[in-house]
Amino acid sequence: MCAFIKNVCLLLLLYITTITQFAKADLPVVDLSAQTLGQEELLEIPNSWRFYWQQYLFLGDSFAGGEPIGATLPWTTIPNKESGHPAHGFGTYALILKLPKRTEPNLALKMRRVKTAYALYIDEVLVGHTGNLANYPRPLTPPINKSGIVNIQVPIEKSEITILIHVSSMKYYRGGLDQPPQLSYVDTANASKMRDILWPAFIAGALLFMGFYHLALWIKRKTSVTSLLFSVFSVAVGTRVFFTYKLAYLMFPNLTEDTMLWCETVLAYTALPFLHLFISSSFPLDANKYITRLSWVTWVAMMIVSFGTSLYTMSRALPVFEIYFIVILFHMLYMGFVAIRRQREGAVIFTIGFIIAIFAGIHDVLFYNGTIPGLGRAIFPFGVLIFVYAQFLLHSMRFSRAYRELEILTNTLELQVQERTKELSAAHQESKKAHEETKHLSNAITNLLEDERKSIARELHDDFGQSLRAAGHFAEAISRSLNKIEQPTDELKKSIANADQIASVLIDMYHKNRDLLRRLRPEIIDTLGLESAIEELLANYRRNDFKIDFKCDANVSSLGNKEKITIYRILQEAITNILKYADTKAFTVLLTETNEQIVFAVADNGKGFDVTTARGVGLISMRERMADIGGSIEVLSAPSAGTKIIAKFPKN
Known part of the structure; x- marks a missing residue:
């Protein structure tokens, strides 16, 4: 019984071996046994494969039929009865490889440009794959090899291997091998x-x-x-x-x-x-x-x-x-x-770079199709790099030229700005000098005007005023003497009336002279102070039915004579403007102070005016007077809104 079982097993083994040898005998054989695989050598497996359309074959299957592949590898270019396979499908590439002489068992198959998914078998052992194959009859268990290099160990004494490559383009249009694999040692494949x-x-x-x-x-x-x-x-x-x-x-x-x-x-x-x-x-x-x-x-x-x-x-x-x-x-x-x-501009550079890129692309297409041996590798990326670098150079040149032109314009503008700055600086110096001269002249005129007013006031007081006073007394004396005559005639009565009238006129002229003296030279400023001088000035207007509010809460005793005169003159000018233009008999005068400034303000409720168009001599005079003592003046007004004049100058 045991002998019978043994004979049956031997017959089955002989049958399987015969079938396998028969199946393998149908495959093309690539003989590299006459060569010696060098340590740094990459041997390309020639295009002598057999391709099986829409079939996944293994060693136990029959390899009869199929299509031999000559110079082309992608199945879309494999000639058959129907003049080429469709771009969508799957199949098997198969061959027997007689190995070259080698010194170690660690070999590598370098897979190059495989379109879409593939599974690689060496002697029916799955050694690597990428992606998922369509209608795959067996599960893929090894890890996906993404490097394109499959490491295999073949004993030194083994002289041949069977290579099966299952390919599929179920998820992509077109598929197959673009270039045949290469055989080398593992280190050489990794270095490559x-x-x-x-x-x-x-x-x-x-x-x-x-x-x-x-x-x-x-x-x-x-x-x-x-x-x-x-x-x-x-x-x-x-x-x-x-x-x-x-x-x-x-x-x-x-x-x-x-x-x-x-x-x-x-x-x-x-x-x-x-x-x-x-x-x-x-x-x-x-x-x-x-x-x-x-x-x-x-x-x-x-x-x-x-x-x-x-x-x-x-x-x-x-x-x-x-x-x-x-x-x-x-x-x-x-x-x-x-x-x-x-x-x-740049047309020559662009065209040359573009033609180089086109020729590199044509080279790669013919090289991958096996039409020409080419340069042994893909060069289209280099062609694209040359083309892009040419455009990069062109645009960099344009940018550099634009930057250079901008730099020239900037330098020119800087020179113009410098020259203009010098001109403006010189004009500013001249303006400043003219302003100083104008200020000095204004001060001189103001001082001269005050001196002249003082001189006129002195003359009016010492000569004209005294003469008026004396003439008035004489007229009164004449009137008194004539009034002592008993039974005066009509002519005498007329003379007495004339004498009384002359005395009255002279006294009136005397008082007007005193008012004029106060305007020309308010001596009360020197004797009783600024506040009393303002009160006396305002009292004259109150007697003429003006309603005036005056408030002073500033320590004006510490002010210099020049500042006092300035405030007094600005008040005079403001009252003059109110009389001329405001059409009102009510205004307010305020003299106050802050921590750093003296503030003087005059406000009325009159007709007002447009300050943007006002160019009166009085306003100019007020501004010049304030500038002379280091202060400023602000005029706030609008039609039918009254006028407010605010003068400020520092305490010093």
């Missing part, structure tokens, strides 16, 4: 990965720097939208490089593949329209306004699709976007050549 990251990181950083630099320029100046458009384009391209070359995984390890693809697509849909808008803004006279509007419409439409639909639907818009790309590509070239012909 770091080299692959270095330049994209530098390019992304440079693009982001230039973008944010011009964004800062726009925020600072906001004179033109060109800097803003260039900033959005540079930041979008730089960020897209950040996602395309998987640099985002370094900062965000938990980022999903779907999010990466979504960000990459949105940034592509943003960068191109803003590039076209930026160029149209740089050469507005050479741009077609309808195509420029098309860029705005396209960007808005793509954003609506990107944020409002699934990743797959969003990626399906790519063919429409490619048509838009072709249209604006020719339009941008057209703008560049027209701008050169019209000798626009």
